[in-house]
Amino acid sequence: MKKLVLIPFFFLCMKGNAQSIYTEILSKTVLIDGLEVPKQDFPIQMTWKEAKTVCDSLGNGWRLPNLEELNILYRNQQSIGGFAKCPDCYYWSNRIIKKDETIGWFKDFDKGYIIFQPRNNPKKRVRIVRNWILE
Template sequence: MKQEQSIITLGLLFFSIAIMLYGNAFAADKTPHRVTQPEFDAAISTINSKISDIKPSVRTIGEVLPDNSIVFWVDETGQHGLAAQPFDEDGQFNWYVAKEMADSRGPGWRLPSKHELNLLYLQKEIVGSFDDNSYWSSNEYDATNMWYQSFFDGSKGGFDRSSYSLSVRAVRAF
């Protein structure tokens, strides 16, 4: 509630300043002002300089994002990449339950592909909170098995999706 009041107060302050600087929008004089070419060019120049000052966010491995996910891979621009939830789901599960748990975290959350899981393994010390267990990936190994990766030694392979219970760490792209 206090934050909402602060936002409203701040909005009223900006509105008041705008009226003081630029005049009352409700004033009786409604005469349109024709903008000259030099005024137009100056306005465009100002806008372009403001736009060129805008720098996109550059993410780094290990950075904690606003949703508490942790960046474990970024592309060459630093603007796009992958983030993992900061902790494992509590327990170990067959692949079907693991997939549902990862998907249920919200839009964009999912089990990592085998490639993403390996990237996550390579950054496990930075991301943290991993057990020395094996983790499910979203890739099929064959008709009945799914790819997994051990976070103890990095080994990979296929386990039966129904009968094996492994750890779950959801990821998302940004």
């Protein structure tokens, strides 16, 4: 019985920990071309669906970037900072193929290519954005 009580508690702690990691990432941002961008990637690579779920849970306008926004991030990666330096460093976009919603688009931040592939595999890096509006 004690084990059954501890399992839900463990998952609640994990969820709280993950949320605090994302809150920390979102506390350090830069403004580029009307976008607010965190200075760090998410700590783990994710499927498209996982990344979308996290964005939805963060709220406040945070989302996966569209392809043009990914190009802005790519061109400004030095001034933004925190991008992975590796061959095949792929970042998800919010774009899907309308005829086949299992296919998602992503950008290779090493070579600059835009590529599409099934959204569920393999996992990619995630850098989110939101529109920045002067209030």
